[in-house]
Amino acid sequence: MNTLRAHGENPSAFLALNEGNRHFTVPGADGLISYRRSGRYLVQFGGVFAAEKDQDGLLSGFRAFARSERCRIVAVQVQREDAGLYAEHGFTINQVGASYSLDLSSFSLRGTRFVKLRNKISRARRSGLEVSEVPWESCAKELEEIDRPWLRSKGRHVKEIEFLVGQLGGPAQEHRRLFLGRIDGAPVAYISYSPAFGSRSGQLHDLSRRLPDAPPGVMEAVNLHATERFIEEKAQWLHFGFTPFTGLDPEHEVPSASPLTGKFMRLLAQHGAAVYPAGTQLAYKEKWAPQLVLPEYLAFERGASPGAIWQILRVTKSV
Structure with missing residues (x-):
């Protein structure tokens, strides 16, 4: 580390x-x-x-x-x-x-370019979505309730992608941040973030999953909740990571x-x-207009x- x-x-x-x-x-x-x-x-x-x-x-x-x-x-x-x-x-x-990557020092969802994104987030919140930061150890079973149907929805022979994406658990888990979305107390989506170092330090959006039948906008709402927390903590960047x-x-x-x-x-x-x-x-990633x-x-x-x-x-x- x-x-x-x-x-x-x-x-x-x-x-x-x-x-x-x-x-x-x-x-x-x-x-x-x-x-x-x-x-x-x-x-x-x-x-x-x-x-x-x-x-x-x-x-x-x-x-x-x-x-x-x-x-x-x-x-x-x-x-x-x-x-x-x-x-x-x-x-x-x-x-x-x-x-x-998104520069958090100038982050805002105001303006016409973000109308659709704001509407999706509002729709998710109206469905009763509540987002909280949680320790992995206390909600691992809830995450499995998302993981299983998420993987099944990808197809019978699809495996979980590894190596170039994040993971949960293991010795490095203490350094990750986990945000979980629930509706009526039931888990529907989560995003895990990892620390990013170097000249553009901040957080890396490295693993995200949602129930296939979750309301539109739940993932965006979870990410916004986390982003606002990172801004409060004076984080400099939110990295959405690599896409081949x-x-x-x-x-x-x-x-x-x-x-x-x-x-x-x-x-x-x-x-x-x-x-x-x-x-x-x-x-x-492009919904957030990364700079x-x-x-x-x-x-x-x-x-x-x-x-x-x-x-x-x-x-x-x-x-």
């Missing part, structure tokens, strides 16, 4: 603490690399979380470790400012999506990009709804390959 607090410029850095992740370190270096193994790949999350002076050595050590395991590295959610480090190590780097296959633009590509992989990513953006629900996620949209990247060791992308989909349980 202290390493991420010191070096987690990536707004999603806290997800490196998800259960199931492994952490690579080098003696004497101030930092870590978070990853999971899938097939013959080490799927790295979020770049190198380390002091600038230690980043090169840590990535070199991780590459040596991968070779000893007869694996290749593919890193996901690499930031633009980290692209140079990976390029120096010979990685191929392509944009894979974007992250969306969105915000893709050839202008965001870096010199070490693969043109063919760039075309493939844009194809997924147009036709990849069955792989990842990017459109639904983006629509929700900051940052490109995020994949970094492929020894060249881009369909196999690397397949292993990312596997490790996130998108397939």
Whole structure:
């Protein structure tokens, strides 16, 4: 946690603490690399979380470790400012999506652009929705009452997406914030938030679920309640996190990009709804008019390959 607090410029850095992740370190270096193994790949999350002076050595050590395991590295959610480090190590780097962030210092839902959002929130409140911040330990069973029908509504063979989203429970739970919406005392929706560090510190909106038959606007009302609490606490930013296959633009590509992989990513953006629900996620995030949209990247060791992308989909349980 202290390493991420010191070096987690990536707004999603806290997800490196998800259960199931492994952490690579080098003696004497101030930092870590978070990853999971899938097939013959080490799927790295979020770049190198380390002091600038230690980043090169840590990535070199991780590459040596991968070779000893007869694996290749593919890193996901690499930031633009980290692209140079990976390029120096010979990685191929392509944009894979974007992250969306809201500046809380100027947050307001006034004005005509937010009429529909305000109406949805008002409708949810008129249905009797009550929102409160709760400890996970005391309401885990209530959350399961939301999780089960939520997952069933996604389809018979759909699994819960992992790795690039938040989770509940485990050693890091004490650092998360959980807001639960109830109607007539019954749970209908919740959102979990994690701390975001770096120059745009605040909260990360990292996991959200609702009953399939919940009234329209309940998720928006829960988020507004939490946002108002964060503003009272002087938080600077609310980060909606990373969405794959969105915000893709050839202008965001870096010199070490693969043109063919760039075309493939844009194809997924147009036709990849069955792989990842990017459109639904983006629509929700854009309702809040985030002021900051940052490109995020994949970094492929020894060249881009369909196999690397397949292993990312596997490790996130998108397939």
